[in-house]
Amino acid sequence: ARSGGGSDGRLAYWNVSHYPLCGPAGRVTHVLTFTVDVTDQASVRARMREAQQRVLAGVGGMARRLSGQGGVAAFFDGLTDALTDLVPAARAAFWLYDPGTETISPQDGAAGFTDEQLEGLRGVPCSPDGEGLAERIVFHDLVLRDQVEGVLAEATAYRSALQAVGVADTISMAWRSGGHRLGAVGVYDSTRPSGFSEEDVWVLQAAVTAAALVWEHRQADAALAELREREAASLRQQIEQSMELEQLKTDFLRLASHELRGPLGVVRGYISMMEDGTLEPVEENIGPVLPLDDSALQLQLARLDLRDVVHEAVRSLEPLAGERHRLVTDMPGAPVEVMGDRSRLSMVVTNLVHNALKYSPNGGEVRVTCGATADGRAEVSVTDQGVGIAAEDQDRLFTRFGRIVTPETAGIAGTGLGLYLARDLAHRHGGDVAVASERGRGSTFTLSVPLALAPDR
16 A cells, blocks of 8 residues: 655555454454555665666666677776766776686776776785685675775785775675676775665676676677688688699699600600711710719719810700800810819700700800819809799709799790709719899809819929
8 A cells, every 4th residue: 555645745655464353153343454664665676676777778878889899898898987877986897807816807997997006906816715805705796885994804805905096985796607707896985975875786786797698798709700710711721722732733734734845855856866967876875864863873083174075065055056046155265174074064064055045035145154263163154144033943943853934934845853963963073053043134053163183293
């Protein structure tokens, strides 16, 4: 029942119960009436409904403002700002539990705290097995509504941290999502003269519930985004691998096509030269090539003039140069004597000159120079005006089948063994074959071997 307003103008609420009493004949003779004043209980329910509506309106409005903006951190920064209005309080913070260090620390965007104060609040001990105030809040669901001075003295860590930044009173409670203990949430320094009320506890509990739901939703979104990114990265990797395999297949087919034509062209050339009598018997030239990759190969060393080796190699290739290239030699007047295997050194020089002719444009010059260096070495350099070789590809030239195939050289036949064998023979003579080149500026290949010691007089 509800009665009219009293002297103060407020409504009063009563709980009225009637119990009938019957006489011997079973007729109701009396009625007992019990009346209980429940005005305070009705006021409590009304305040609860009001508090719930305030929280729902505040958190809902804030969530709409933050929708699609930032991440979890942005949401909780906004939530602490909203709590200072809803409770109301001067400060608010979510405390994040770190199981690795067994501590709690306030969020970076906590409301009402300076950066220096937040730094001082970090790392409050909070162990699941501890018995301090922080542990009782986080792990045992203690709801603290009290003056900080009134908190038990033995609960020193959380209390001392709050006192250090000037907090006078607080409502603090656990923050969890299901069975996952996330930390704690607190509002500090009530802006009402009477301090925090029971209504403020309800507001904070409702906000914590909303925060847990948002946390779960945002964490699920983050996990889904991470999964999508991993799947996208995996797909990109598969596409890149497929493109690499396709390119390898294309390069192989292109190289194989030219390499099959190359040997056939060489065979036809030798047959033609044998028919017109300009080539000695084939077996005499092929025989020395067979053991080039044999570790037991023995060099037939003798003192020889490297200029003669160069002249012989150049003369043998003049028909190949023909009118398409200018084959120029630059020789010193004095002998360039080395201890070497004449046929093997001739093969090296022939290979270098032959490559220069192959990779030079029509009308290009191939220059062959021979001489001695001040550090006691003999050198033969072959310079062309071809397409050049990129620096990153030069080491691969001297490996087995180490051909560098580019759009400019794709139509040129070769096995990729010539330079590998040339360098091997140079090494057997105590020397080397080196290259100096740039893309678009031609190349210079240099054979260097030790000069022969002066003969005994």
